[in-house]
Amino acid sequence: AQKITQTQPGMFVQEKEAVTLDCTYDTSDQSYGLFWYKQPSSGEMIFLIYQGSYDEQNATEGRYSLNFQKARKSANLVISASQLGDSAMYFCAMRGLSGGSYIPTFGRGTSLIVHP
Amino acid sequence: EAGVVQSPRYKIIEKKQPVAFWCNPISGHNTLYWYRQNLGQGPELLIRYENEEAVDDSQLPKDRFSAERLKGVDSTLKIQPAELGDSAVYLCASSLDPGVYTEAFFGQGTRLTVV
Numbered sequence: 001a002q003k004i005t006q007t008q009p010g011m012f013v014q015e016k017e018a019v020t021l022d023c024t025y026d027t028s029d030q031s032y033g034l035f036w037y038k039q040p041s042s043g044e045m046i047f048l049i050y051q052g053s054y055d056e057q058n059a060t061e062g063r064y065s066l067n068f069q070k071a072r073k074s075a076n077l078v079i080s081a082s083q084l085g086d087s088a089m090y091f092c093a094m095r096g097l098s099g100g101s102y103i104p105t106f107g108r109g110t111s112l113i114v115h116p
Numbered sequence: 117e118a119g120v121v122q123s124p125r126y127k128i129i130e131k132k133q134p135v136a137f138w139c140n141p142i143s144g145h146n147t148l149y150w151y152r153q154n155l156g157q158g159p160e161l162l163i164r165y166e167n168e169e170a171v172d173d174s175q176l177p178k179d180r181f182s183a184e185r186l187k188g189v190d191s192t193l194k195i196q197p198a199e200l201g202d203s204a205v206y207l208c209a210s211s212l213d214p215g216v217y218t219e220a221f222f223g224q225g226t227r228l229t230v231v
Contacts, residue, residue: 004158029216033215033216033217035219037222043205043225043227044222044225045159045222045225047219047220047221047222052216052217091158091159093158095218097216102214103161103172106158108157108158109158
């Protein structure tokens with residue numbers, strides 16, 4: 001069975017500073033994908049960044065980077081130069097092969113508030 | 117390119133009434149997902165379609181929930197009868213394929229309130 005753990009219910013960061021949102025995962029699969037989504041108050045889940053289990057380099061997308069530590073089973077999201085518009089819920093998710101099917105699993109999310 | 121479109125955005129119904137949600141995925145996306153998101157939680161998968169076929173519906177409460185994806189494009193999710201505990205946001209997502217390395221794109225969701 002797959003499991004995603006996000007231990008930070010809420011995080012605060014000052015505008016223009018960097019912030020790290022934690023994510024650990026548990027799976028017995030060798031091949032899996034890790035994803036981060038942003039959910040603003042409007043409700044839409046916005047895809048941010050993805051990391052494959054066999055990728056040796058950490059993924060980066062603009063101000064977002066994923067700190068992937070496979071041995072520790074962690075996939076933390078780093079947001080550099082925070083902006084007020086980054087205030088939202090952030091979900092870590094993974095997709096792996098379970099019981100012959102690709103099951104997507106989400107964490108409980110972290111609420112990020114960026115203050116001026 | 118248009119994203120995933122869901123309707124309605126909001127729905128308020130009385131318990132025991134039926135309700136239906138509609139989803140139009142991104143053009144060319146063969147995989148379609150329905151999720152339920154309870155307040156303060158992450159999305160939980162209800163059902164996954166590969167084209168017209170429901171390939172993963174183990175989390176769908178089949179006594180009251182049903183779904184269909186005609187012609188492998190649009191999909192509807194129905195609840196009949198609705199219960200108070202069904203109040204949640206229902207999210208639809210689509211992806212090119214179900215692979216582990218393929219990101220899914222979500223619609224804005226339907227917020228259901230059962231009173």
